[in-house]
Amino acid sequence: MKNNAKPILIAGAGPTGLTLANLLARMEIPFLLIDKNPHPSRESKAFAVQARTLEIFDQLGIAQKAIIQGKAENTLHLLVKDKEVFKFTLNEILPGETAFPYILIIPQDQTEKLLEEALQAQQQQVLWEHELTHFKEDAAGVTATMKGPDGEEKQVQVQYLVGCDGARSTVREQAGFSFEGKTFSPTFYLADCELDWQFPHGDIYFTVAPGNLSIFFSFKEKNRYRLFNFLTKALDENKKELSAQEVQKILDANPYIKAKLKSSDWTSVFRIHARHTDSFRKGSIFLAGDAAHVHSPAGGQGMNTGIKDAYNLAWKLALVIRGNAAPALLETYHEERYVIAKNLHNTTDRFFQLIIAQHTLAKLFRLYVFPKLVKTIASVSWLRTKGARRISQIAVKYRFSSLSKEGKSGFTDKAPKPGDRIPYAAVKIFGEEKTTHQLVGCTQFTLFIAVADPDNEQAKQLCQFVQDKIQVPVQVHLLTRSTAGSSFFDLYGIQENALFIIRPDSHIGFRTSQLDAQEVENYFSEVLGKR
Structure with missing residues (x-):
């Protein structure tokens, strides 16, 4: 039986697959989410949820529920x-x-339940007891064969297949990805x-x-x-x-x-294994979470890293499927996330190996x-703070990425740089107390325009330019010292005026100290591949 289904097939409904599905649902991108198991996990498994993951869960509307249960x-x-x-x-x-x-x-089964409930609230569901048996990639995408609970096989044609199916990933093995590393x-x-x-x-x-x-x-x-x-x-x-x-x-x-x-x-x-694949993407096939990398339990990093794989990939898939971006944008998923997984392997995993060794010197x-x-x-x-930021994963950055662009300088030395997660700061918007993290969303870009003078005409023209000329959804916030407060300007290293383009995953894509509409247009043209 053959069925033309959705643009994306997600194999595996653990924390990574459920996070990816939730994000795609919010962006109104159709998908199929399947899992070979007959029901959600009933074991606690991974149980440490880091601060950066809670920030993502907050955008998905489940952070407070998790905190109450955990x-x-x-x-x-x-x-x-x-x-x-x-x-x-x-x-x-x-x-x-x-x-x-x-x-x-909080036990992993409770985390997965919260993610599945959030998915159901968006009128989406997991197809339990649906096993991906094999697939074939061609010029049109991927033809995947899955077996349902009745044993009947069904074929679906999709643009992209994302393997979130764990350390023994069927997607990884059949697509021929390597999985290098060691067993402790x-x-x-x-x-x-x-x-x-x-x-x-x-x-x-x-x-x-x-x-x-x-x-x-x-x-x-x-x-x-x-x-x-x-x-x-x-x-x-x-x-x-x-x-x-x-x-x-x-x-x-x-x-x-x-x-x-x-x-x-x-x-x-x-x-315990510490392994990672040589690539997070091959053509129309992607790997995320344990399918791409497994780590020691030191610091509670593994599940959290997989969730951030999904956070990085979702918006890129959405832009390409909508036709807002060229397929080349998807290459940056491997570019950005492979480095994070490899660094974790070279630091946390190796330190764990030393800690648990059984010889006399150890x-x-x-x-x-x-x-x-x-x-x-x-x-x-400073070492104490660096360690805490690393464990909590708020220190993860993509400064090395081709998506991180720098405009005109004019920031203080401590200012966040392109590729960094946006700093958490209190601001006032129309008299209402908010934080910078509440000003951004996981479904679109955000533009912070910061000006010393609230009557800055150039800033107002720039707001209108973005609405008229930029072909992807962008929410714009005009922030002044009188509304945002001096703490925001100090934390973001702003001396007078500044502009920050925030990606849908809350990382800074571009910054400049001048309010130049052409620089904004150039950034989006380069990132979206529409020049």
Whole structure:
């Protein structure tokens, strides 16, 4: 059976696929979202939602729901044997940098449920128990064959196929993408459990002892935790899950932690991989999330990085499908996101490898060098801030991208540059208190025109020019010192006048210190490939 369907087929309805679908739905781009599983995930899996992801969820209308269901954790404690050597408090390090200065602990199945509910609110749905079996690319796009719950095969013709189908991606394997990297040697386990121990509930505890490393994440429910550790040699590495007695045995391996297991309702035994593909795109086929890159759990970066893959790709697909941009715009998806995934592999994943290694030097490093290193970093303000911004992912930038353009200079040294996420700042719009993040949307470009003089005639003419001449949706905000406030001008490095073009993913595409309509037109012509 053959059916002419939608412009886009998304394979995989995990956090990445659901985010992509939500964004495309908001941009009114038709798609099919399929998943081979019969129903949404019922396991907690990834559980750390970073600040940058919450900013995206806020645009999708689910951030506050997630916060109510989850547990916002500000503080990380590093314990070596029985002593606390370091305490890291995010909301004290990132004051005013984001509306969400914490890590939200919420099980992945709840995150996926919120994303699916948001999708249903837009009259869209996941086709569960629909498996992508094979596909063929040709000049017209992709012909994909999927098998439904009744076993019948159906063909769909689409312009683009996006593989969000996880680490064992069918799309990646059949399209011939590489998946280079390594598997870490210890076997790890996760346990969602209720504990009785000596530490207050509500924070994250990173514990180090001879031959033992554990991380405890507090869930919303009192005394409930996600426990992460590697297996002791006494336990069978081929297990898929652990009994309550085995979890207690692992807890007892650290004599400095007096933890008694009261209950354990889910455990998982697994190997950790750090791999990434050589390209995020081949022709009409794209990879995103775990299909393109898998990481160590250090810092809770993996799921969050996949969600930002979708955030980067959605608006580009929308512009090309609508005919607003040339297909060359899609090349920038690999250009921008591959670098992010590779950098994460070269930093976080390699550091994790050192932390969990089992040889004698690594054990000495964990006990003596690592705590002093962390304490030193924490004592230096700029290093502490840099670390917090990196973990929260608000530091992710695309300054290297071909989409990041610079106009006439005239900004202070600390001003955000093209490619940066727009800084979070309070502003007033028609007397109403807002933030810069509330002024931008995920479905269109935004233009900030900042002027010292509220009666600047050139700024008013520029507003009209954008509405008349730019062929894609652009929302325009005219900001003055009297309305936006001096803090906005200072944070954005504006000395007198300035212009910022903000991409639909809230990154700065272009900046200039002069109000030149021709520069604005040139930027859109270059990015959209319409010159």
